[in-house]
Amino acid sequence: MSELPKAYEPQAVEEKWYAAWVDGKCFEADASSEKDGYSIVIPPPNVTGILHLGHVLNNTLQDVLARRARQQGKEVLWLPGTDHAGIATQSKVERELKKNEGVGRRDLGRDKFLERVWDWKDQYGGIIIKQLKRLGCSCDWSRERFTMDESYTKWVSHVFVELFKEGLIYRGKRIVNWCPVSLTALSDEEVIMTPQRSKLYFMKYELADAPGEFLEISTTRPETLMGDVAVAVNPKDERFAKYIGRKVFRPFPHAEIPVIADDHVDIEFGTGALKITPAHDKADFEIGIRHNLPIIDVLTPDAHINCPEVPDLHGLDRFVARKKAAVKLEELGLLIKVEEYENNVGFSERAGVPIEPRISMQWFLKYPCVKEAADAVANGDIKFRPERWSKTYAHWMENLQDWCISRQLWWGHQIPVWYRKDKLEALKGAESLDMADFQSGDIHVGIDAPADAENWERDEDVMDTWFSSWLWPFATMADVGEQTPTLKKFYPTDDLVTGPDIIFFWVARMIMAGFRFAGELPFKNVYFTAIIRDLQGRKMSKSLGNSPDPIDLMEKYGADGLRFGLLRIAPVGSDIRFDEAHVEEGRNFANKLYNACRFRQMAGDDSEWEELELRPHHVDIMAKLDELTVDLERAYGEYRFGEVAHLLYEFLWNEFCDKFLEAVKGDLRETATADARNATLATFDAVMSRYLQLIHPYMPHVTEELSLRMGFVEEGEFLMQKELPEEPLLDGLEQEGIDNAKAVAGAVYEAAGRLRNLKAEYKLASRKDVTFVVKPSVDWLAEETDILALLAGSKEVRIDSTYEAPKGTPVALTPVGEIYLPLEGLIDVESERLRISKEIESTTKEVAKCEGKLGNASFVDRAPPEVVEQEKARLAEWKAKLAQLQEMLAALA
Numbered sequence: 001m002s003e004l005p006k007a008y009e010p011q012a013v014e015e016k017w018y019a020a021w022v023d024g025k026c027f028e029a030d031a032s033s034e035k036d037g038y039s040i041v042i043p044p045p046n047v048t049g050i051l052h053l054g055h056v057l058n059n060t061l062q063d064v065l066a067r068r069a070r071q072q073g074k075e076v077l078w079l080p081g082t083d084h085a086g087i088a089t090q091s092k093v094e095r096e097l098k099k100n101e102g103v104g105r106r107d108l109g110r111d112k113f114l115e116r117v118w119d120w121k122d123q124y125g126g127i128i129i130k131q132l133k134r135l136g137c138s139c140d141w142s143r144e145r146f147t148m149d150e151s152y153t154k155w156v157s158h159v160f161v162e163l164f165k166e167g168l169i170y171r172g173k174r175i176v177n178w179c180p181v182s183l184t185a186l187s188d189e190e191v192i193m194t195p196q197r198s199k200l201y202f203m204k205y206e207l208a209d210a211p212g213e214f215l216e217i218s219t220t221r222p223e224t225l226m227g228d229v230a231v232a233v234n235p236k237d238e239r240f241a242k243y244i245g246r247k248v249f250r251p252f253p254h255a256e257i258p259v260i261a262d263d264h265v266d267i268e269f270g271t272g273a274l275k276i277t278p279a280h281d282k283a284d285f286e287i288g289i290r291h292n293l294p295i296i297d298v299l300t301p302d303a304h305i306n307c308p309e310v311p312d313l314h315g316l317d318r319f320v321a322r323k324k325a326a327v328k329l330e331e332l333g334l335l336i337k338v339e340e341y342e343n344n345v346g347f348s349e350r351a352g353v354p355i356e357p358r359i360s361m362q363w364f365l366k367y368p369c370v371k372e373a374a375d376a377v378a379n380g381d382i383k384f385r386p387e388r389w390s391k392t393y394a395h396w397m398e399n400l401q402d403w404c405i406s407r408q409l410w411w412g413h414q415i416p417v418w419y420r421k422d423k424l425e426a427l428k429g430a431e432s433l434d435m436a437d438f439q440s441g442d443i444h445v446g447i448d449a450p451a452d453a454e455n456w457e458r459d460e461d462v463m464d465t466w467f468s469s470w471l472w473p474f475a476t477m478a479d480v481g482e483q484t485p486t487l488k489k490f491y492p493t494d495d496l497v498t499g500p501d502i503i504f505f506w507v508a509r510m511i512m513a514g515f516r517f518a519g520e521l522p523f524k525n526v527y528f529t530a531i532i533r534d535l536q537g538r539k540m541s542k543s544l545g546n547s548p549d550p551i552d553l554m555e556k557y558g559a560d561g562l563r564f565g566l567l568r569i570a571p572v573g574s575d576i577r578f579d580e581a582h583v584e585e586g587r588n589f590a591n592k593l594y595n596a597c598r599f600r601q602m603a604g605d606d607s608e609w610e611e612l613e614l615r616p617h618h619v620d621i622m623a624k625l626d627e628l629t630v631d632l633e634r635a636y637g638e639y640r641f642g643e644v645a646h647l648l649y650e651f652l653w654n655e656f657c658d659k660f661l662e663a664v665k666g667d668l669r670e671t672a673t674a675d676a677r678n679a680t681l682a683t684f685d686a687v688m689s690r691y692l693q694l695i696h697p698y699m700p701h702v703t704e705e706l707s708l709r710m711g712f713v714e715e716g717e718f719l720m721q722k723e724l725p726e727e728p729l730l731d732g733l734e735q736e737g738i739d740n741a742k743a744v745a746g747a748v749y750e751a752a753g754r755l756r757n758l759k760a761e762y763k764l765a766s767r768k769d770v771t772f773v774v775k776p777s778v779d780w781l782a783e784e785t786d787i788l789a790l791l792a793g794s795k796e797v798r799i800d801s802t803y804e805a806p807k808g809t810p811v812a813l814t815p816v817g818e819i820y821l822p823l824e825g826l827i828d829v830e831s832e833r834l835r836i837s838k839e840i841e842s843t844t845k846e847v848a849k850c851e852g853k854l855g856n857a858s859f860v861d862r863a864p865p866e867v868v869e870q871e872k873a874r875l876a877e878w879k880a881k882l883a884q885l886q887e888m889l890a891a892l893a
Contacts, residue, residue: 006598039491052540057566061529136560152468160416175282222326279297304317370397393503397508409461414458530574566578593706614741616748616784785797808891
């Protein structure tokens with residue numbers, strides 16, 4: 001046993017133990033082990049990322065699962081890595097180049113620019129990994145992967161080639177989310193829908209066959225009307241039935257366009273008539289396809305007007321053109337009115353500007369293994385937790401749209417397609433490319449360039465970042481075509497911990513890729529984390545200033561304090577309201593654990609199990625530890641991490657410290673017998689050594705420190721590698737004896753609580769010279785009066801079955817009998833009567849005040865229901881207090 005310092009300093013302890021774990025290769029998985037395998041792959045954070053509270057929650061949960069699995073005797077692989085984060089990384093490096101050197105990527109050229117990106121990645125790309133280590137994450141860092149690793153890149157190209165040859169990948173023109181700053185297509189996940197105060201413009205288009213008669217329409221985007229190719233109304237809308245099939249004049253450039261009927265049109269929006277601009281709206285595009293309408297693109301890639309036929313708008317920024325277009329309509333007498341309008345506008349996550357729905361030539365994927373992926377969740381082969389997310393998943397799987405997998409970037413996995421130089425322009429401008437072009441020899445699709453590379457030019461686009469990360473569970477474990485020991489032992493993985501916001505973008509796609517390229521599902525359980533919000537319910541964000549830096553929190557409270565404080569408030573399926581006070585409570589809990597062990601050390605190191613005579617409180621605390629073990633197993637099985645933390649907290653704070661340690665203090669005094677002392681110390685060691693194992697996944701650093709210092713593990717051994725014993729602490733003791741001991745201890749603890757309350761009622765809480773007299777109702781009380789007196793904070797608990805209490809003696813009814821508190825010599829009875837009488841007087845006034853409010857019909861009828869209920873609750877509290885005071889006064893009569 002090594003002496004513990006007086007105060008716990010988490011920073012030094014945490015740094016020491018993490019280094020020791022790494023040096024001891026404690027996190028490294030052995031694929032040749034005969035143990036059962038357990039595996040998780042980390043959701044790869046962006047290489048540009050820094051740790052935020054969402055990462056803390058997600059990765060702490062994974063660490064808990066990994067450490068718990070090690071304790072269960074499994075060979076654990078928690079595979080870490082980072083994502084190259086195409087847009088984010090390229091944008092960051094471009095900004096630095098512009099700021100520091102005044103050049104852009106095109107000034108450098110593709111190869112030189114990519115060299116700069118790799119330099120940046122090597123210098124700054126590991127920040128979040130270092131921060132995860134600070135948190136205590138037990139990843140196998142020897143297997144760390146990066147989505148731009150050479151072997152991983154081969155996987156990405158291989159998958160593209162295979163799916164292209166199956167006819168599932170093609171190139172064509174479609175509407176995509178377009179960022180006019182980054183000049184690339186975006187996934188839906190990279191578009192943040194943001195509430196905006198916009199304007200709704202009401203205007204009128206003249207009917208071509210009835211001069212002077214107009215059809216009124218409404219739009220939020222008058223700047224795109226040059227691309228209008230129709231006006232649509234709902235066929236069920238009787239107001240517009242007479243217009244269907246006729247034509248109206250588009251104001252500028254002047255042209256006739258048809259009025260069509262389509263069920264998509266919202267009858268309630270605006271006027272009920274919708275201008276159709278297929279090149280600049282996804283819904284309009286679909287309507288255009290259904291009605292075979294032309295497509296007119298009136299915006300440049302950087303969102304400026306491209307319409308020479310309207311020279312006063314041509315070349316203007318889209319938002320400037322919006323105002324100008326409204327002025328033109330007003331000058332033409334076609335603008336009816338403008339109203340304020342609340343709507344959601346998609347913003348580019350990285351550039352922070354509104355995106356544009358844009359017709360663009362892109363590569364698209366028709367998803368593979370859709371049925372297998374849908375069935376895997378529907379039949380429970382893959383379990384979602386909470387289960388309700390399976391319905392969201394099923395809905396998305398039933399409504400799949402082809403995936404736009406290309407991005408107009410340089411940083412990323414370049415599309416593995418080459419075009420014949422002698423047909424370059426024709427191929428690049430082709431409306432579509434597919435397997436027919438490959439078979440004709442006009443394009444080359446492969447992992448490697450064609451043999452005569454000088455005659456070919458590679459497609460400049462790269463693949464969507466998600467196209468690499470959907471391969472993560474298996475592509476991190478083996479190269480293309482390999483069946484490595486790691487893949488055989490650890491795939492499929494057991495658990496995935498992620499956020500519900502990427503069910504579609506990552507989880508569903510990984511399932512499909514797993515079936516197609518690894519032959520089976522990629523994981524068995526998916527745990528969806530909660531969203532962390534501030535106390536006002538707002539999402540954490542830098543702009544709001546409500547997102548604390550986890551590194552600062554760890555420096556202040558320790559990594560264990562942050563982990564435990566956060567997991568203790570992590571319910572299943574609900575958002576988390578974060579308060580720094582929770583982390584402070586986590587730190588306080590670590591201190592409580594530390595101080596309990598230090599209390600034990602101060603009592604000496606002699607504890608043996610030989611021929612111990614255990615008293616009820618010894619058996620009781622061991623029985624509760626055994627019950628805790630069972631309860632934890634159930635809670636872990638249900639992925640109820642918050643409940644696990646609650647159970648661990650309640651046991652240590654309430655059962656072990658507040659009850660057991662208080663009950664055994666007498667055994668550690670100089671006057672105690674050696675047998676009593678030895679029984680208590682042995683019980684403490686048995687319970688605490690097991691408890692430190694149980695709480696280790698949540699608080700790994702402090703538990704390693706205490707286990708070594710207390711002698712529960714040998715020097716050079718690690719608690720994290722120690723398997724949980726299968727047998728309970730009280731293995732071999734008959735259940736009847738356990739139940740009897742628990743009943744005795746429970747009755748003593750409850751009686752002591754009532755006695756402390758009785759003292760407090762008469763302002764005697766701090767007095768230790770109090771004597772209680774008990775008329776017992778149990779035959780074992782004589783053996784426990786020393787414990788009862790100690791817990792009650794009294795000099796003595798005296799048994800007297802014939803005791804005749806003087807009039808006015810307070811009494812408590814307890815599980816061990818009637819217990820009296822003789823007040824003679826303890827209080828001034830007259831002063832106490834006066835004090836209680838005054839309290840009765842003031843309490844009576846409060847009762848009357850509440851009754852007056854509730855008796856006022858005006859208050860009851862007009863006040864909010866919750867205010868009325870609050871007043872009723874206050875009345876009940878005041879009445880209860882009044883009754884208690886009256887009893888106390890009567891007792892002093």
